[in-house]
Amino acid sequence: MTSALFMPFELRGVALANRIVVSPMCQYMSDDGSANDWHLMHLGQFAMGAAGLVITEATHVSPAGRISHRCLGLYSDENEATLKRVIDFCRRFGVAKLGIQLAHSGRKGSVHPPALGGKPLASDENPWTTLGPSPLPFGPGWPAPAALTRAGLSEIKEQFVQAARRAARIGFDLGELHAGHGYLLHEFLSPLANQRDDEYGGATRNRIRFPLEVFEAVRGVWPVDRPLGVRVSATDWVEGGWMPEETVILARELKALGCDFMDVTSGQLDPRQQIPFAPGYNVPFAEKVKKESGLTVMAVGMISRARQAEEIVAAGRADLVALARGIMDDPRWAWHAARDLGAEAAYAPNYVRCSPAQWKPSPA
Numbered sequence: 001m002t003s004a005l006f007m008p009f010e011l012r013g014v015a016l017a018n019r020i021v022v023s024p025m026c027q028y029m030s031d032d033g034s035a036n037d038w039h040l041m042h043l044g045q046f047a048m049g050a051a052g053l054v055i056t057e058a059t060h061v062s063p064a065g066r067i068s069h070r071c072l073g074l075y076s077d078e079n080e081a082t083l084k085r086v087i088d089f090c091r092r093f094g095v096a097k098l099g100i101q102l103a104h105s106g107r108k109g110s111v112h113p114p115a116l117g118g119k120p121l122a123s124d125e126n127p128w129t130t131l132g133p134s135p136l137p138f139g140p141g142w143p144a145p146a147a148l149t150r151a152g153l154s155e156i157k158e159q160f161v162q163a164a165r166r167a168a169r170i171g172f173d174l175g176e177l178h179a180g181h182g183y184l185l186h187e188f189l190s191p192l193a194n195q196r197d198d199e200y201g202g203a204t205r206n207r208i209r210f211p212l213e214v215f216e217a218v219r220g221v222w223p224v225d226r227p228l229g230v231r232v233s234a235t236d237w238v239e240g241g242w243m244p245e246e247t248v249i250l251a252r253e254l255k256a257l258g259c260d261f262m263d264v265t266s267g268q269l270d271p272r273q274q275i276p277f278a279p280g281y282n283v284p285f286a287e288k289v290k291k292e293s294g295l296t297v298m299a300v301g302m303i304s305r306a307r308q309a310e311e312i313v314a315a316g317r318a319d320l321v322a323l324a325r326g327i328m329d330d331p332r333w334a335w336h337a338a339r340d341l342g343a344e345a346a347y348a349p350n351y352v353r354c355s356p357a358q359w360k361p362s363p364a
């Protein structure tokens with residue numbers, strides 16, 4: 001049997017061995033934005049062959065763009081050097097291609113990591129003033145962000161550009177801008193967070209303007225032979241919020257600017273959201289974006305079984321599938337899925353002997 005999930009896939013000049021992606025996962029383990037030994041283990045285990053592509057956790061473009069004090073960043077030489085050490089390590093021992101997610105937390109920053117409650121930092125915990133399109137808090141009990149001025153918008157665009165230059169120097173194969181989960185770029189998209197009365201607010205074409213400007217600026221400095229995509233929440237799951245139809249409009253505009261893929265997720269912009277969680281619950285949105293825009297799509301959200309992932313790709317509903325919790329639970333996910341599907345996965349050379357196909361009766 002030929003597995004669709006294990007068919008190689010090419011994005012610009014980058015050849016992926018299969019359609020499986022390790023989804024970005026914040027670790028809240030960094031020191032002033034810098035990666036450390038934790039990241040060697042966290043990303044190293046996945047680079048050994050968990051998937052064809054491993055994407056880093058949200059890597060923030062400025063200190064104020066972080067979610068918590070412990071988030072990863074790429075705004076200093078120290079951040080760049082420490083992340084390069086991790087990526088060189090993954091490259092030396094692993095087989096997966098390596099991507100980076102660049103992000104700005106917007107009004108959802110200045111909080112504790114989720115394991116410590118995820119609530120806004122108190123006045124004696126070194127909080128910072130968050131930024132957003134409009135002075136509207138994420139929810140009750142959250143501080144209102146400062147509304148970004150024109151100068152502020154230019155500064156943030158420049159921070160994305162500088163972080164992208166650093167990521168390119170580090171040698172990442174692929175880049176992804178985070179415009180989902182209620183963080184800054186998503187806040188511009190959604191009428192629930194963006195109530196500006198300038199050309200960045202109001203109609204859909206205005207709300208998509210800043211994310212498009214950021215994408216265009218980053219694409220301008222990102223190497224031409226490396227893919228760049230965007231993670232987008234296809235809906236806010238709240239009445240009056242950002243809609244799947246608008247996601248398609250955004251996808252078409254991004255495609256025209258040289259975007260290589262959309263990573264389609266949903267929600268996390270507004271605590272009133274009602275998400276009908278179920279296996280593959282975001283797949284219909286990925287499928288819609290793919291069909292109506294022609295853009296390559298990655299589906300994510302409660303995809304955990306090999307046959308489920310195989311069916312999504314084989315039916316042409318998504319080009320790639322990203323896994324977070326399921327692949328954290330089983331960092332050999334691709335090896336095991338290949339076994340279930342009668343396909344072959346790439347192994348790190350030192351581990352080739354653990355593939356049951358290679359087992360010999362002798363332990364020698």
Ligand SMILES: Cc1cc2nc3c(=O)[nH]c(=O)nc-3n(C[C@H](O)[C@H](O)[C@H](O)COP(=O)(O)O)c2cc1C
Pocket residue numbers: 023024025026027056057058101178181231265300301302303322323324325326
């Ligand atoms: C520990 C953890 C950290 C996460 N951090 C990020 C992140 O940094 N950026 C992001 O876009 N999504 C993040 N997510 C969301 C995942 O990438 C993914 O979209 C979500 O968990 C649904 O996929 P799953 O059902 O396979 O876990 C995180 C999820 C988890 C479990």
